[in-house]
Amino acid sequence: MSESVKVAVRCRPLNPRELQQGCKSVITIDSASKCCTLECPTGGSGNGKVYQFDAAFGSEATTESLYENVGSVIVEAVLNGYNGTVFAYGQTGCGKSHTMRGFIERTLDHVFEATSTASADMRYLALLSYLEIYNERLRDLLQDGTSDLLTLKEDPHRGTYVAGGLREVTVKDAAECTRLVEEGDRRRAAAATKMNAASSRSHAVLTLSLETLEINDENCKTENTVKRGRLHLVDLAGSERQARTGATGDRLKEAASINLSLSALGNVISALAAGHGRHVPYRDSKLTRLLRDSLGGNARTLMIACVSPSDVDAEETLSTLRYAARARCIKNKPVINEDPKDALLRQYQLELQRLKKMLESNDQSLSREFPERDEEDSDRRTEYAQEVERLKKQCEDSNLSAQKLREELEALKIRYETGAGVNPSLKPVSERSMDEQDLEREERRRKKREAAMQEVMKRLEKLTIGGEAQGDAELRRRREKRRKKLEALASALESSAQEGNGSVFQVYGQLRSTEDALKRMAKRVKQLEMEAVDLQASWDAERRDLLRRELLITQICEAMIPHLRPGCPFRDVTAVRAEATWCDELGRWRLPLDLSTQIPLPPPTLVPKDSIQYNAVTSKPDLNNNNNSNNNSNNNEDEMGNEADNEESSEQEEVKKPDIADTYFRRSRIDKLLAHVREAKTFEPGNRLSKSGGSEDSVPLGCNHHQLNALNLQSSAPVITDLDGYRPSQRVATGRMMARPGWMDENSVNKCSFFKKNPPRILEALPSYPQGMNGGFKFGNKPSSEKMSDKLSPRLIQNEVVDDTTYARHARSPTY
Numbered sequence: 001m002s003e004s005v006k007v008a009v010r011c012r013p014l015n016p017r018e019l020q021q022g023c024k025s026v027i028t029i030d031s032a033s034k035c036c037t038l039e040c041p042t043g044g045s046g047n048g049k050v051y052q053f054d055a056a057f058g059s060e061a062t063t064e065s066l067y068e069n070v071g072s073v074i075v076e077a078v079l080n081g082y083n084g085t086v087f088a089y090g091q092t093g094c095g096k097s098h099t100m101r102g103f104i105e106r107t108l109d110h111v112f113e114a115t116s117t118a119s120a121d122m123r124y125l126a127l128l129s130y131l132e133i134y135n136e137r138l139r140d141l142l143q144d145g146t147s148d149l150l151t152l153k154e155d156p157h158r159g160t161y162v163a164g165g166l167r168e169v170t171v172k173d174a175a176e177c178t179r180l181v182e183e184g185d186r187r188r189a190a191a192a193t194k195m196n197a198a199s200s201r202s203h204a205v206l207t208l209s210l211e212t213l214e215i216n217d218e219n220c221k222t223e224n225t226v227k228r229g230r231l232h233l234v235d236l237a238g239s240e241r242q243a244r245t246g247a248t249g250d251r252l253k254e255a256a257s258i259n260l261s262l263s264a265l266g267n268v269i270s271a272l273a274a275g276h277g278r279h280v281p282y283r284d285s286k287l288t289r290l291l292r293d294s295l296g297g298n299a300r301t302l303m304i305a306c307v308s309p310s311d312v313d314a315e316e317t318l319s320t321l322r323y324a325a326r327a328r329c330i331k332n333k334p335v336i337n338e339d340p341k342d343a344l345l346r347q348y349q350l351e352l353q354r355l356k357k358m359l360e361s362n363d364q365s366l367s368r369e370f371p372e373r374d375e376e377d378s379d380r381r382t383e384y385a386q387e388v389e390r391l392k393k394q395c396e397d398s399n400l401s402a403q404k405l406r407e408e409l410e411a412l413k414i415r416y417e418t419g420a421g422v423n424p425s426l427k428p429v430s431e432r433s434m435d436e437q438d439l440e441r442e443e444r445r446r447k448k449r450e451a452a453m454q455e456v457m458k459r460l461e462k463l464t465i466g467g468e469a470q471g472d473a474e475l476r477r478r479r480e481k482r483r484k485k486l487e488a489l490a491s492a493l494e495s496s497a498q499e500g501n502g503s504v505f506q507v508y509g510q511l512r513s514t515e516d517a518l519k520r521m522a523k524r525v526k527q528l529e530m531e532a533v534d535l536q537a538s539w540d541a542e543r544r545d546l547l548r549r550e551l552l553i554t555q556i557c558e559a560m561i562p563h564l565r566p567g568c569p570f571r572d573v574t575a576v577r578a579e580a581t582w583c584d585e586l587g588r589w590r591l592p593l594d595l596s597t598q599i600p601l602p603p604p605t606l607v608p609k610d611s612i613q614y615n616a617v618t619s620k621p622d623l624n625n626n627n628n629s630n631n632n633s634n635n636n637e638d639e640m641g642n643e644a645d646n647e648e649s650s651e652q653e654e655v656k657k658p659d660i661a662d663t664y665f666r667r668s669r670i671d672k673l674l675a676h677v678r679e680a681k682t683f684e685p686g687n688r689l690s691k692s693g694g695s696e697d698s699v700p701l702g703c704n705h706h707q708l709n710a711l712n713l714q715s716s717a718p719v720i721t722d723l724d725g726y727r728p729s730q731r732v733a734t735g736r737m738m739a740r741p742g743w744m745d746e747n748s749v750n751k752c753s754f755f756k757k758n759p760p761r762i763l764e765a766l767p768s769y770p771q772g773m774n775g776g777f778k779f780g781n782k783p784s785s786e787k788m789s790d791k792l793s794p795r796l797i798q799n800e801v802v803d804d805t806t807y808a809r810h811a812r813s814p815t816y
């Protein structure tokens, strides 16, 4: 049957140092409900953390009460052949050694009280060993010079044991044990730290082995078994923080080793508490290897969690309480160790059993071990010889035939060989004397065997203990009282543990399922994280691509800017960027309209009809003119709105209307334009403009008509986005920047015969306007020698500007 590890918490009082420092107690112990409450460690508000254990002892509680309430049950179990372990756990200076010292004292009293008051049938063999684990090395505390020899070994029958000559002393009473323990304590490593004047620097393990042999009857006639209970009393070194203990040098090294092994113990506790076949890392330290049977093994185990009440130790206290609470979930399977192979008492038991068999049987094989057999044989030989002689004499004295004599001798021989009784007919004389002789022999044999058995018993007596205080009635009464009390206590502890475990396991079950869910979530999170990384990578690639494209656009802009005429608003790309707004509906940027530096023109005056020069192209509508009107009236949007409705009528009007641009261009207008050209010429003289004022670079291929408009250049040709299917509705306003799609690429322009034949004269006159219309409208690919700078001569400009009418015919933009 499984049984959980019992856990008791013990809180020591505030020590003088802590009182002096004004530390506050943050621990409340309720012995009745076996609860320990740790007030909010951070000092914040709240009810604190409550932990329930199998027993809880406050600062006023004595080690005696702790022993009587929880410790003695384990010791009693050891007396009955179980393995038991009691270990004190906690941070440095919290009272582990203090508790274990008192515990050991009471344990020894208890054990020897039990053995001494036991019946005469019970024989006990008590063996004591004391070792320490110092810096992960085993050292015998009962003798010197074994530190490098002792090793831990595992055996399927014996469990974990110490090989290499650990001293195991046969002890007879508590006083002898106490003397040995004190001797061991003197050898144990201890040193002063800031937190404890006598801090243990090693884990100490005191082991008391108790072998029990019950002799049911005086002559050991019935089968007896040997039981062996082994009790480990472990005083662990305390966990410590270097900053607080001020450990340096050897102390620091010891602290590191202590903390490592304690963390291994913590891991073993956690793994065992989690259960479900989880790997238990026993092999991580010598301490956990040694305690293997005690944690999750066949032992009955008590953990005493020692805590400090001080608020400055609250963090360590919380950690101790957590481990202690976890340890309560560990399940052991205690079993009585019967007939262990290596038990000393077993050897005596075997000898006694052999003697018993010898007494009970006449087996000839047994007689080999005794000198009687030879004696017997010689007796029989003599007897036989005497018989033969008697028969011969009888034959001689009587008249028996030879045949009869032969027969009688043959029968005698058979009787001798088989050991059977002599044929009564053949031994009428000696029959009675032979039976008496047999009986005498048998009696001799029995006496000899009894003597051997007594000898074994004497040897057993010498080694073992038991029943010494049989005559002490008071002690026997006390023992009996304790035994009964412990029986009741054991069952009470077990039932309360089961109750506790019920709720503990309920909560634990919930925790397990939550843990499983968390594990699943963690897996999912991992997957999502991987997906997120993938997405991030693809976004990064996309972003890089976009940034590069943006860079390309910027580079193109930078390359284009020098080709724009001075005063063109799009020269200030930063301003354009700042003013541009994103239009969700259109899904594109709305460029600022009011950036254009518009030169106000005088209002058009109507001229007599006959003086009006019509547009050279009458077959196509003059969109620019139309738009100019729109711009002048500042009513472009309305116009655009009604554009579709008025398409037909405005087309007709345009054909009929006089070209109002003619009226714009008078002398002052021409002067302005010339000034502008001159300004352009001087702009970026060494770089972009030719001597004639033209740009060295050609306008990029695919220049948008918007861009042309934004240059404030005026084309006399309509801007056609679809040359094959031109529709008047596709007219574009030129005085303003319109966010209209449509690029006028080279092909489009080349297709447009009208454009070729009638290049916008004013554009030709401006420095950045590409020349060579007659040779094909090439914006981008024209060799620099043929670019507009070569063709744009001052003469041409002069010619053009002198001729007002010609100029006006082509320059319709009201922005000039």
Ligand SMILES: Nc1ncnc2c1ncn2[C@@H]1O[C@H](COP(=O)(O)OP(=O)(O)OP(=O)(O)O)[C@@H](O)[C@H]1O
Pocket (backbone or CB within 6 Å): 011, 012, 013, 015, 059, 090, 091, 092, 093, 094, 095, 096, 097, 098, 099, 196, 198, 199, 200, 201, 236, 237, 238, 239, 306
């Ligand atoms: N319950 C207690 N009542 C009174 N004094 C106590 C109690 N527990 C501990 N002390 C005192 O506190 C001091 C430190 O105790 P102890 O040496 O047992 O601590 P420890 O946990 O063994 O420390 P370390 O791990 O460093 O060995 C000692 O002086 C001890 O007498």
